[in-house]
Amino acid sequence: MPGVKTTEVECEKCGHRFEATVIDHVDLTEDRDLLKKVKSGKVNRVQCPKCKKVMFLQRSIVINFEPESLIVLYDPAATDSERREELERDYKTVVTYNEVLEEIGEEIDFRIISDLTELKKLVTTYEKNHS
Numbered sequence: 119m120p121g122v123k124t125t126e127v128e129c130e131k132c133g134h135r136f137e138a139t140v141i142d143h144v145d146l147t148e149d150r151d152l153l154k155k156v157k158s159g160k161v162n163r164v165q166c167p168k169c170k171k172v173m174f175l176q177r178s179i180v181i182n183f184e185p186e187s188l189i190v191l192y193d194p195a196a197t198d199s200e201r202r203e204e205l206e207r208d209y210k211t212v213v214t215y216n217e218v219l220e221e222i223g224e225e226i227d228f229r230i231i232s233d234l235t236e237l238k239k240l241v242t243t244y245e246k247n248h249s
């Protein structure tokens with residue numbers, strides 16, 4: 119599956135270290151399953167195999183709303199302006215993520231969202247328009 123990678127997570131309850139698959143990048147034209155996960159709020163939800171503790175990883179995810187010229191960087195930690203500015207500076211890195219994004223880079227609407235409710239709204243609207 120595109121847009122995912124494996125990372126090491128430390129359980130916040132028992133300290134056990136384990137490998138988990140996390141989502142880095144979602145392309146809505148390809149990853150319908152990820153779309154469902156985003157909607158249900160289960161994105162980057164991991165469970166410790168040892169003590170069964172469920173955790174939500176504080177990671178940012180890039181979501182490409184193609185064919186709409188909209189790219190959203192969802193970051194639960196982007197609640198202050200300093201963090202947002204930092205992310206906007208990183209935008210060039212995001213755009214060069216793949217060649218398609220690079221091509222349309224000048225015309226896309228780039229939004230940073232830290233609120234999951236806001237993200238769900240966007241995803242729901244997208245689903246309606248492109249079902």
Ligand SMILES: [Zn+2]
Pocket residue numbers: 129130131132133134166167168169170171
């Ligand atoms: Zn644990």
